[in-house]
Amino acid sequence: MKSFKGRVLAGGKWKGEAVVSHGGVNTLATFQKSALKNAKEVIASDQNNADLFGKNLTGKALCLPVTIGSTTGGLVIQTVCAMKIAPACFLFSEHVDSLAASGIVLARVWEGSDVIAVDQLGEEFLNTVKTGDTLEVLEDGTVNILSF
């Protein structure tokens, strides 16, 4: 097991599977196709993100540096949280960006969402965690890679 400690943006305890993007995640490009189809799950649709493209993100821990792209980003996160198809956790290696932060706050305040978010987990976290790893997220922002 390997542990990393980050800053809690939206706390919670969770255990499940990781999906990893080494580059910035373009929220609109990643989520829009599934959201528009009113799908039951998010299949990442950003053609420019080879790490995520075609992968199921619903109920997983999305491990990423930051989000990028359109300023609809926060609203998109709020929407997928309201649709209950969002990742269960957003685990940022860097300081969260303004769009993802907005989405997480909007989801919490306006949708009563229990989405978990931790940032500043560090570059080593993103270099260590792999898609398919089992993660445990604790209330204090500790992320344990159980399958390491």
Place this chain on the structure above:
Amino acid sequence: MLLTPEQQAVLDGKKGETLQKVMRTIVMYGDIFGAEKLVPVTHPEGHFVTSFGISLMKPLFSTMEELIKADVHTIGKFTVDPRPLDYANVKCALLEKVAFKVMYGKQEEYEGQLKQVGLRDKDAFTCTAYLPEVGNVPKKGDVLSWAESSAVVYANSVLGARCNRNSGMLDLFGSIVGWVPYFGLVTDEGRRATWKVYVRTTKKPEAQVLGSAIGMKVTEDVPYVFGLDKFLGEELTDDVCAYLKDFGAATASNGAVGLYHIDRLTPEAKELGEGLITEDAKEYVIDDKELERVLKSYPVMWKNKDAKPSLCFIGCPHLTYGQLIGWTQTLSAALKETGRRKVAVRTVMTTAPEVKAKFMQTAEYKELMSMGVKVSSICPLMYTNNPMTKGRAIITNSNKLRTYSVARYCKDEKIAAILSGKEGV
């Protein structure tokens, strides 16, 4: 965060439950970034990103409804991104139309909501609200509560205003309460460049590819770009501003750039020069080879990669008046060369309603119409969101549209050659 008594009263719910939620959202958002305070929005005319009544965006409609019920509206009137549809100028097949009716079924209702909350007027739909014809033009140093990544990066970089890359809803909330958190691009420190970018190309780089390269490299950091003044000069002329509009949109969509400085050209670079650059700034050199590498990295997402283009969008972000005139001249010359009267591929140019109205008064407008080109004020990106359009072989000179759709990117020169029938993709 230290709040004034007035701000604290709103947060405590003394101005109602809805405003309390609005304020709570802003304060929580600011806290994440360590904002010590909220500062007044000094340019109260907002610009918002959510112009589209996509039926699935339920949180958007319910939040708007809650604001309206509580009689909450923005302090100044606002502009908003383009409408998604224009059947008169952007015709579509029956099945596409059915899909559009389902997707944007709430458009009329949503526009009614926007009006009640503070929408400026029926023509306030464009991603280029900062153009003089549209008139939502902040001054240098103004603090904004805007969204729309291409508009924010333009306002920050070219106009010298101060705005974070706000998300949809946060743009609206800041314009309602008149305060935004003091962090990031609103502060002097947050506006310093952490990248030195050296442009060493043999000719003026295509704005959309240069912006894409920089956006992909620096992600959300602030770049200070050297060497571009050699091609653009040192004055913010209309042509230069149009170039920077397209450049910035690509940095913001292919990365997350909210502010760039161009040496000897943009307002803060002119004023403060290299003093804007942090000591530990990283470096990125862009030459012809690097631009070619970036261009070749774009995946072709067409179902049939060898298809003949069936639709071309020019104008994401919306074209300036000068760009419309320029494209008319370019296409006119290209068609003369090939002996054609009309463009070889159905073409839609997009621009702000006010810019379109001005352009319609010109001889160039008639000339462009005679070539078979349509001029619309829609958002091409929202058009291509329709799954029924995915089978179309769309070409565009917009890196933003390429990023969010299956449209294939072509440089301006290539677009002109395709439209004149000189060559295929």
